[in-house]
Amino acid sequence: MEKSYDAVVIGAGIAGLGVAGLLQKAGKSVLCVEKDASPGGRMQGFDIEGGWRVDIGLHMVELGDKSSSALLVKELGKEVLWGRFSETVEVFKDGKWRNLLELVSLSQNDVEQVKGAMKEIASMDDREIEANDARSWADWLKSRVKSRVARDLFEVNGMIMTTVPEASSMAAGEILYIARENLRKKRDFLTAAYPKGGMLGIIEPLKAAFEEAGGELLISSEIDRVLFDGNEVEGVALKRRGASPYPESFYIGGKQVVKAPVVVCAVPLWSLDSIIDLGDESSLLPGWWLKRYKDLKYQTTGLIGYTIALKEPVYDKPNFLSALRLERTGMPFQAFVPSAFDPDVSPPGKSILQTDCVVEVKQVFDKFELNRLLDSMWEDIKELFPGIEKKIEWKFPYKCIGCDGLARKPANVGIFKPDVVAPGVRGLYFAGDTYRGRGLAVNSAAVSARLCAERILECGA
Numbered sequence: 001m002e003k004s005y006d007a008v009v010i011g012a013g014i015a016g017l018g019v020a021g022l023l024q025k026a027g028k029s030v031l032c033v034e035k036d037a038s039p040g041g042r043m044q045g046f047d048i049e050g051g052w053r054v055d056i057g058l059h060m061v062e063l064g065d066k067s068s069s070a071l072l073v074k075e076l077g078k079e080v081l082w083g084r085f086s087e088t089v090e091v092f093k094d095g096k097w098r099n100l101l102e103l104v105s106l107s108q109n110d111v112e113q114v115k116g117a118m119k120e121i122a123s124m125d126d127r128e129i130e131a132n133d134a135r136s137w138a139d140w141l142k143s144r145v146k147s148r149v150a151r152d153l154f155e156v157n158g159m160i161m162t163t164v165p166e167a168s169s170m171a172a173g174e175i176l177y178i179a180r181e182n183l184r185k186k187r188d189f190l191t192a193a194y195p196k197g198g199m200l201g202i203i204e205p206l207k208a209a210f211e212e213a214g215g216e217l218l219i220s221s222e223i224d225r226v227l228f229d230g231n232e233v234e235g236v237a238l239k240r241r242g243a244s245p246y247p248e249s250f251y252i253g254g255k256q257v258v259k260a261p262v263v264v265c266a267v268p269l270w271s272l273d274s275i276i277d278l279g280d281e282s283s284l285l286p287g288w289w290l291k292r293y294k295d296l297k298y299q300t301t302g303l304i305g306y307t308i309a310l311k312e313p314v315y316d317k318p319n320f321l322s323a324l325r326l327e328r329t330g331m332p333f334q335a336f337v338p339s340a341f342d343p344d345v346s347p348p349g350k351s352i353l354q355t356d357c358v359v360e361v362k363q364v365f366d367k368f369e370l371n372r373l374l375d376s377m378w379e380d381i382k383e384l385f386p387g388i389e390k391k392i393e394w395k396f397p398y399k400c401i402g403c404d405g406l407a408r409k410p411a412n413v414g415i416f417k418p419d420v421v422a423p424g425v426r427g428l429y430f431a432g433d434t435y436r437g438r439g440l441a442v443n444s445a446a447v448s449a450r451l452c453a454e455r456i457l458e459c460g461a
């Protein structure tokens with residue numbers, strides 16, 4: 001028998017669980033479908049034998065308790081418990097980790113310029129920020145900050161905020177927005193915290209809020225496609241395995257139809273064509289939207305790195321670590337020790353080290369280039385953390401794309417991102433870090449979830 005709901009949400013990442021929870025709380029009947037065995041998407045966490053809790057790669061939440069992610073969870077009647085905030089940023093220089101501020105010697109004039117720029121940023125309104133969405137951060141800094149030293153300081157802070165291989169090519173609008181929110185809410189240019197229990201500290205309360213309100217979460221179930229009746233959404237088709245013994249690459253399984261007048265695609269832009277026909281001639285979406293989609297689809301960056309479990313710490317302070325360019329790998333490097341922020345994510349006395357390098361998407365897909373980069377990255381890591389090899393309990397390399405949603409380059413941010421409402425197709429919506437929303441990745445996904453739920457409820461669906 002066909003089942004029906006007021007809305008189906010495809011994907012149970014922070015955005016999908018957020019929209020699903022908000023709609024269910026507003027009295028709608030909602031089904032949220034996730035293809036993986038557990039919810040969380042790029043914020044999944046895993047418990048590893050021996051008492052370790054790890055996230056997918058290096059993850060921190062900008063603004064912590066004052067973040068859009070924390071507000072989303074609160075709006076759903078739950079709370080995120082926070083570990084520590086990052087105290088400072090340390091940069092690897094001349095064989096040592098050093099406090100960023102100790103590395104730059106600022107004259108009185110430089111200090112005045114830094115203060116002046118911060119004051120200007122804190123007072124900017126949304127329109128002023130939007131006006132800088134198509135401009136680079138380097139360009140904005142050049143026009144506002146005369147001192148080279150002060151500009152360098154801002155550039156490094158900008159690089160930590162975002163993840164594009166060339167820090168100077170980031171969109172000014174997005175950095176200004178993130179800095180403004182941090183200055184207003186925390187009186188600092190950039191702050192970040194680690195939830196207790198890692199990213200699951202955000203995902204678990206979202207899941208609980210949705211299910212406690214009566215929502216249905218279906219995991220290990222993949223949506224095959226969104227179904228339409230003319231220019232209106234009709235529901236979704238779920239993949240169902242039949243009796244065929246063939247592996248999936250040789251066999252097309254059956255489908256189960258679920259009816260709903262509203263479907264939210266809470267999957268990233270690069271996965272959208274696996275659930276909606278986005279062909280030039282056949283798609284229901286207008287030509288201008290398809291062109292924008294094609295331009296943006298691979299405008300994302302990749303991360304490669306190592307998650308390392310250690311018998312004892314190689315670094316034990318709750319700081320964010322950065323090397324602007326690794327000597328062998330030639331890429332920007334970031335790291336932190338989750339167990340220094342929340343000791344419960346590792347067994348007593350032991351430590352987890354999360355590391356990553358920002359790379360281009362094509363470097364993630366080229367197996368040989370990827371292996372070369374990972375090998376040279378490991379050589380660099382041994383130099384950054386002397387003696388690490390003797391302390392390793394286990395380690396694994398990882399790779400991913402989409403660590404930041406759309407790469408925050410000029411004209412990829414703010415109003416340049418696809419809206420949460422699909423044009424010309426009634427009942428079709430999008431949510432997640434690759435659609436309209438602001439803030440550092442998880443926060444941008446949370447903002448988009450709220451925006452999407454608001455739009456759906458405004459339509460009276």
Ligand SMILES: Cc1cc2nc3c(=O)[nH]c(=O)nc-3n(C[C@H](O)[C@H](O)[C@H](O)COP(=O)(O)OP(=O)(O)OC[C@H]3O[C@@H](n4cnc5c(N)ncnc54)[C@H](O)[C@@H]3O)c2cc1C
Binds near residue numbers: 434
């Ligand atoms: C290694 C790494 C490090 C990161 N570090 C940070 C950080 O430090 N700070 C930060 O703010 N952000 C960070 N991010 C980004 C952050 O994780 C994302 O911005 C956020 O998780 C995006 O959430 P989302 O809900 O938009 O998308 P996703 O989490 O990608 O959720 C989409 C979901 O849809 C599901 N799905 C896809 N297709 C289907 C289908 N056909 N049927 C059913 N389900 C489907 C997927 O399985 C997934 O669960 C990092 C990401 C990675 C990968």
